[in-house]
Amino acid sequence: MYNEKVMDVFRNPKNVGEIENPDGIGTVGNEKCGDIMQISLRIKDDIITDAKFKTFGCAAAIATSSTATEMIKGMTVDDALKVTNRKVVETLGGLPAQKIHCSVLAEEAIKKAIEDYRSKKNA
Numbered sequence: 001m002y003n004e005k006v007m008d009v010f011r012n013p014k015n016v017g018e019i020e021n022p023d024g025i026g027t028v029g030n031e032k033c034g035d036i037m038q039i040s041l042r043i044k045d046d047i048i049t050d051a052k053f054k055t056f057g058c059a060a061a062i063a064t065s066s067t068a069t070e071m072i073k074g075m076t077v078d079d080a081l082k083v084t085n086r087k088v089v090e091t092l093g094g095l096p097a098q099k100i101h102c103s104v105l106a107e108e109a110i111k112k113a114i115e116d117y118r119s120k121k122n123a
């Protein structure tokens with residue numbers, strides 16, 4: 001059901017884990033399946049220098065989170081906010097329709113982590 005690229009990223013995911021003392025952290029749950037995703041970010045001068053994820057999720061959640069965290073490294077937080085689940089899915093060459101909801105986790109967790117960073121910065 002998954003294409004080769006998705007399977008390859010799923011088997012060799014990047015950025016698995018958690019950043020110690022992150023500058024921003026976001027955890028979201030998927031309404032449809034109950035799975036959970038956490039993304040932690042290292043941010044310097046509004047640029048994301050590192051990103052890691054942890055998930056209780058399926059192969060699609062792992063593949064999209066790995067890809068999304070790779071994409072946002074080096075981006076400004078404003079640009080990272082524009083990374084949609086659709087772009088991540090396109091980069092992976094597509095996902096089965098019933099798995100699109102899994103890709104939303106990474107996008108939402110990144111947004112939450114950036115919100116967390118901004119609220120800490122302005123505190």
Ligand code: FES
Nearest residue numbers: 033035058061102
């Ligand atoms: Fe839950 Fe994919 S089935 S994230």
